[in-house]
Amino acid sequence: MTAQSFPPAIFQSFEEKSDKKTVAPRVAALRSAMATAGIDAFLIPRADAHRGESVPASEARLAYVTGFTGSAGLAVVGARKAALFVDSRYTLQAPAQTDTRQIQVHEWLAGGISPQVADYVPKGGSIGYDPWLHTPGEIRDLVAKLDGRAKLVxxxxxxxxxxxxxPAPPxxxxxFLGHNRAGQTATEKIAEIQKSIAADHADAAVLTLPESICWLLNMRGRDVPNTPFVLGFAIxxxxxxxxxxxxxxxxxxELKAALAGVAKVAPRKTLTPALTRLGKAGKAVLVDPATAPQAIVTALTEAGAKLVEKRDPVLLPKSRKNAAELSGMREAHSLDGVALAKFLAWFDDAAPKGGLTEIAIVTALEAFRREEETCVDASFDTISGAGPNGAIVHYRVTDKTDRMLNPGEIMLVDSGAQYLSGTTDITRTLSSGKPSDEERDRYTRVLKGMIAISMARFPKGTTGAQIDVLARQFLWQAGVTYNHGTGHGVGAYLGVHEGPVGISSRYTTPFEVGNVISNEPGYYKTGAYGIRIENLITVVESPxxxxxxxxxxxxLAPIDKRLIRKSLLSDAERAWLDAYHQRVWKEIGPRVKGKVKDWLKDATAAL
Incomplete structure (x- = not known):
């Protein structure tokens, strides 16, 4: 099967969504509006009021002004100069997308908003912001960092x-999910959350994260790309x-009927009056200062409410997947394993011959996934990085950047799917010819780190911050590392990124049974190649x-053995890899046939 024989991708667009020529006139128009409003600078975050990684087109303000389309970032536009702050994932993408004559790009790795914002406003000047797009935690942090050099308005x-x-709102x-998919009724979940609210001595909680609301009410939607969210708020x-x-x-x-006896439904415009009523009644209201909009906190406090600042009470129970959710996740990964076996077999046949582009590879993978009718979306835009593009951690291929994979180069494919049963996320680094000694060394060290996490046993109460070093140690021994987290939480037919657990220095919430997390160490050599190996894992009791x-x-997908330097693996690591491949063969082998089955048997053979 050739790349040209696949149907066009529908889950992902390859259109270049940014145009540097629009940056200057839009910045000029914003400055005119700032002058009319009497402020010296304006903040433009990537996030919407729901803090989503994916935002609807109507909320893509950062991309509209700056051209930058990454999933995280913040711009400040001053009267004379402007800046865009991004993390290490986007230090190559951001300058390529924005007009750097108008907007200076800064890398900002620390928490909160960069104090360099103050450099873009006169001393004693004013910085305007939309209180629906910033949290109380962000605002307090920025006020402290500004230290009186500017005021926030x-x-x-x-x-x-x-x-x-x-664009219009989505x-x-x-x-609504049946019990076989949700595992608990919405009424049961609400009762659990209400116990938590009472334990925190609150009269009510305001929920602003769509994943929390969707999980609580067992509902899903299509308001944003890649994630089955319904955008709204709840009290x-x-x-x-x-x-x-x-x-x-x-x-x-139909919506009212589905929620009858479970929840009331009201127009979005009535939220602020409802918050005001809670405040006037002197109620204690729980809000998450890390995720709730400042506008909600302002409405409550100005009306007299007592704030109870606690983490969103849904996050932790949602992260502990129940038996039905885990069953669905296992089913989704089995379905994905079939699609990946077909894709990897196709890639191994086609790549050495040449002629494959990054877009062709994305298109083929999506086509294999769409053979399963319960696959309804990608869980994020596939990262398809050939050769040096693999070193761009969050690379998004477009018609403009599409690159040919030259035989002999390594290919990084990070992708995921939304099946009705669950959410997947997997990265495989693939050989298309003879790898170099350095590539094999770095690949094997990344693999050793991934296996170390996979094999980890740890006491209850352990956090992701404590085990992150297990994945990095082998790269550190060679004097190299990677500048992203080792793992993030994953939802059950929800967001592919979710808190509050993960594996990196910033995750301090202890692991619990039922958590689903990615395990994805990597290595990136700018201008040459990128390596990442990723599986999803779930926390279980040690037997x-x-x-x-x-x-x-x-x-459930083979790990490319051709890139491994076998001498670097310990006996225990070899045993883990062989056992993993034996499991892939046992579970996926009976579900494929012909050339794919033959390929899979070889790909999962003992090292």
């Missing part, structure tokens, strides 16, 4: 004021029914050591 969003052709169908009282606040176009008779936890691997 909440107000209307000035980007919206200049965005003449702004309206998508809402579905959960200590007792009684929650109220779900949505765009009025989403409030249908042999009471009080200890271990990981079960969910992902």
């Amino acid at each position: 909440p107000g209307p969003n000035l980007v919206d004021a200049i965005w003449a052709d702004r 309206v998508s169908a809402i579905e 959960v009282p200590r007792s009684g029914q929650p109220t779900l606040y949505l765009d009025p176009t989403k409030i249908t008779g 042999d050591f009471p009080g200890y936890l271990e990981f079960e691997t969910l992902t």
Whole structure:
């Protein structure tokens, strides 16, 4: 099968979404609006009011002004100069997409907003911001960093004021999960969260994260790309029914019927009056200062509410997948394993011959996944990096950047899918010819780190920050490392990135049984190649050591053995890899046939 015989991709667009020529006029228009508003600078975050990694087109303000389309970042536009702050994933992408004559790009790795924001406003000047797009934690942090050099001024969003052709907010169908997929009824979940609210001495909690609301009410939607979210807000009282606040176009008779006896539904515009009523009644209201918009906190405090600042009460129970959710995740990874076996067999046949482009590889992988009718979306835009493009950690291929994979180069493919049963995320680094000694060394060290996490056994109470070093140690021994986390939480037919657990220095929440996390160390040589190997894992009780936890691997796809330097692997690491491949063969082998089955048998043979 050739690349040209696959149907066009529908989960992912390869259109170049940014145009540097639009940056200057849009920055100029924003400066005019700032002058009218009497402020010296304006903040433009990537996030919307729901803090989503994916945002609808109507909320893509950072991309509209700067051209930068990454999933994280913040711009400050001053009267004379402007800046875009991004993390290490986007230090190559951001300058390539924006007009650097208008906007200076800075790398910012630390938490919160960079104090360099102050460099873009006169001393004693004012910085405007939209209180729906920033959290109380962010604002307090920035005030402390500014240390009186500038003042923050909440107000209307000035980007919206200049965005003449702004898209309409999304309206998508809402579905509700059956018990076989959710494992708990919404009523049971609400009761659990209400116990937590009471334990925190609050009268109600305000939920702003779509993953929390969707999980709580067992509903899913299509309001944002790649993630089955319904965008809205909710107020959960200590007792009684929650109220779900949505765009009025989403409030249908069918929706009300589906939530009858479970939750009330109200138009989005009635949220602020509801918050005001809670405040006037002197209620104690729980809000998450790390995720709730500042506007919600302001409405509550100005009306007299007592704030209870705690983590979103849904995050932790949502991260502990129940038996039904884990069953669905295992099913999704089995389905994905079949698609990946077909894709990898196709790649191994086609790549050495030449002629494959990054887009062709994405298209082929999506086509194999779409053979399964329960695959409804990608869980994120596939990262398809050939040769040096693999070194761009969050590379997004476009028609403009599409690169040919030259035989002999290594190929990095990081992808995932949304199946009705669960969410997947996998990275494989693939050989298309004879790898260099350095490539084999770095690949094997990355693999050793991935296996170290996979084999880890640890006492209850251990955090991702504590085990992150297990993945990095072998690269450190060679004097190299990687500048991203080793793992992130993953939702069950929800977001491919979710908190509060993960594997990196910033994750301090202890692991619990049922957590699903990625395991993805890497190595990147700028201008040459990138390596990442990723499986999803779930936390289980150790069968042999009471009080200890271990990981079960969910992902079922071969790891390219041709890139391994066998002499670097220990006996235990070889045994783990052979056992993993034996499991892949046992579970996926019976579900494929012909040349794919023959390929899989060889790919999973003992090292």
